[in-house]
Amino acid sequence: MRKLMYSIIGLFTAVTLTAQVTIDRTTAPEPTPARSIELGSAAQFELKNGLKVFVVENHKLPRISMSLILDRDPIVEASKAGYVSIAGDMIGAGTANRSKAVLDEEVDFMGANFGTSASSIRIGGLSKYTDQLVDILSDVLLNPTFPQEEFEKLKSQMLSGLQANADDPDAISGNLRGATLYGLEHPYGEVMTEATVETITVEDCKAYFNTYFRPNIAYMVIIGDITAKDAEKKLKKALKKWAPAEVPQHAYAKTAVPAAQRVVMVDKPSAVQSVVWLGNIIDLPHGHPDIEPLRVANQILGGGMSGRLFTNLREDKAFTYGAYSNFGVDELNATFGASAKVRNEVTDSAITEFLNEIGRMRTEAVSEDDLIAAKASLSGSFGRSLESPASAANFALNIARYDLSADYYNNYLARLDAVTAEDVLRVSNQYMDADHLTITVVGKAQDVAGKLSAFGAVEYFDANGASTDAPTFLFTPEGVTKETVVNAFFNAIGGAEAFQNIKELEQEMSLVAPGMPGAVSMYSKKIVPSYYVTEQSMQGMTLMKVEYKDGEANSSGMRGNATLEGDELASTAKEAQYVISELAWLDDMSSITFDGQTLMAGKDVYQITDGDAVHYFDVATGLLHMSTETTEGPEGDVTVTTVYDSWQEVNGLIFVKSISQSAGPQSFTITVDKVTWK
């Protein structure tokens, strides 16, 4: 007998050897016939208090998970933004029977996991502990105590978390997106800040819990090693005291898309990459027939490694580690969007490629190959998702929550298969709103903002999504050099030549400073290139006078008389040489550098550095807007800031009319009362 067995085995082996499969490496192998996929099913029942329960039996592993999920409308938290979230954490912070420490210990002792949120309570572990898990879940649900001490702790953790998020580019990008697409007043756009968290009280948490944690708006999803019958018995007993109550409903208007494309940015000066997201609001509730066509469109555009965005931005251009698109399905509103993290210098180029690819989706019908591939990929992904027993539970839950037909998920693959290239083109046009995109960028504005203006005026926001002034940073605008800046300045005041031809200039000025009893009168006169005098007096008394003549300079006044030498002499000589100091640049352009364009109190300016002085020229008028000069003083460096407040015309040429000067705490204004030149 044994011998026979061996010989049969031997025969069998021989057969397999001779029937060795042959393969053709040069092409991909053909698939074998596909097995039909099974969606699995969920048992459903309802408790007397209105709680709807789904049970997906799965005995493959001896484990169980239970999730209580609320189905409530979105809530505006306004000045208390964050309170719903803290309330969610507080639910698990202790019960009448178990302090938080006891609760934690019991859960850990079973090697279980447990968590609460604003709209859920979840617990899971080995099925041998099912009774204990049910007991903890019901205790948390029926007897939470909201201890003040735990509340203070959670609040401080939340504040710390906000600080941590302040440097997280993804968190910032999320805030920016919500705030600019929906607005800070909308439940999907509001942003929790230190200020809002500070106003939250433990009473807010209790009120939230008592209002919303009601069985009539709740679902319980149980997955794992338990029978539906057993689950029903246990829940009936454990949750019979959970009382229903009317729960407030909140309706919101649909959010409109912006009138035109927007470019919104959060400046993160330390960023070495820009987090780019661009997209628009869509209106696509669950069960909508456009969902499958849009899934196909999204798959082709940016669904994964084979998507056009990935292929273009990563595999072709190497701009990024990954580029994808995505969309949401929501009863109120959701978004379609595309995103990537790209290095600073290619931020604008990446956006251009995003726009190109979105444009292509809207103008060109996708090929039959693309269509088939996308459908195959989506069906495969659906098939893989069925490996998890949670899928069957999610299907049942969604059917109930969104009032879908009972066979909605059974028909998913058929709906997917029916999508045509025309459908894809239509939904691309409808949901990828290329004319009203919001382009959001979190990155280093100094490096990227200049080129972003090609997509629209850049609006700036802070990390919490609040509108803010544009940051002050320098960038190099196209075609601007120190020569063009200086030329524009002279053109604005009447031309360089006209000033070079001035032989004599005389000015009378008055200086006013806060706390000073009266005005200081100032007088100056120049006879180019050999004479210069400046005199400051008060009520007829000379405070100080400096006079330069033919290579020598003297000062006199309240501090006594002196002969000027060295730098002081040189600077008076220079005053005599040029009627206005800017003329010196025309003789030696190498003394100055053009640093770039920046923003100063809402004004676009060009920045020019001249030794210790920095000059800012108004981009719009060409005139000098401000100068700063740093000099070494006896108590460290002193920076004198001069703002040129107004200008005046005198016989066809433009001269300064008034300036404000400040150095540390001191400040004064100088008005030029009279100018004569010839």
Place this chain on the structure above:
Amino acid sequence: MKRLLLFGALLLAGGAQAQNNISFEEYDLDNGLHVILHEDHTTPIAAVTVLYHVGSKNENPERTGFAHFFEHLLFEGSENIKRGEFDSYVTNAGGALNANTSQDRTFYYELLPSNQMELGLWLESERMMHANIQQIGVETQREVVKEEKRQRVDNQPYGSWLENMMKNLYSEHPYNWVPIGSMDHLNAAQLDEFMAFYKKFYIPNNATLSIAGDIDVAKTKELIAAYFGSIPAGEPVVQPTVEEPALGGEKSLTVYDNIQLPAVMMGYRMPPQTSDDAYALQMASTVLSGGPSSRMYKRLVDQDQTALQVFAFPFTLEQGGAFITFSLANAGKGIDDMTPALEEEIVKLQTELISEREFEKIQNQMESGFIQSNSTMAGIAESLADYHTYYGDADLINTELVRYQNVTREDIQRVAQQYLVKDNRVVLKYLPKSEEPQATNAQ
């Protein structure tokens, strides 16, 4: 009646056993490729995976980042797969694919509808047999990897901590650097160096093909022989044997990062992951931070409220690794507020046996974690390959729990005394850039 009940109980017990046991078959091809097959028809999917026993520790110190770079490069195509089509074959078949690289291994996988399993064999055999390594792919992936580093490390708060930890914890051993490696090294590398790396490490006798899911084992074996059998074996790969001298005293350094909340990371050198002591250290880490009732969590987060988060975890590797505590300060708290409590909790592990109750708790946690792991075909295929490669025993997928169960309370105390000591550790302090001293700034 009683007998019936007993019979029922036996059935249940038997059932539970069967549920948890993962059956598999394993063998070597003549060229040395190790094959592991697990058959499970629950869902019509199959995970096809190949683990190459090459990671950053196999790199030339002048060419760090090579193993990970290779992972990128090997999606570029092969003799029969055009550039850029590797992904599309899989996605068009309704599958998903990816890869990852660690200090010790490079792991590729395809998750496919089971009727497309053969596609996975074709792709992986092409990758092993004659991958297409060309200049254009090198140039492109070089930039992509730089973006990956910017995304994961440079633009990420605390993103550089592991790199800094390993650099200081190991001086001689190649665990000195992390898989992302040096961008300068990648810039300097020439095409022929990439070719040489491929020839050296991407050979069947350095790889494990692990497949799990809705497969017919007999048929799959035939296909494997057909696709992989003719790939020639290479020179056996010799894993590095670097003797790392003792750390010889605590090292401490401060990093100023773009962060708001300070953080402190303490890393202690660990024994290899296969050692009994590594299991004991893993249980020690569970005592310290496994769940909200754990010692460090309770102390620093709940009680003192000096930390927003605290973790202790063994970063286990084939030839060592690091036992790490990571503690992130609560707002307004600093590193000095957290450090004494962290130290005290370590000292307590060294000086007192953990209680019976606590011991039972961590054993339960280990049991629960073990039973609930390996619930997906992808996870099973990967675990089988890992256990085979590092431990030489794929059946640990069923038995590893025993190794935890063998750890005693005394073992936990002993490993704390032996490894979690100052002379064996690196302390990294992460502080906001705003606190950086001016003098340092000027450098």
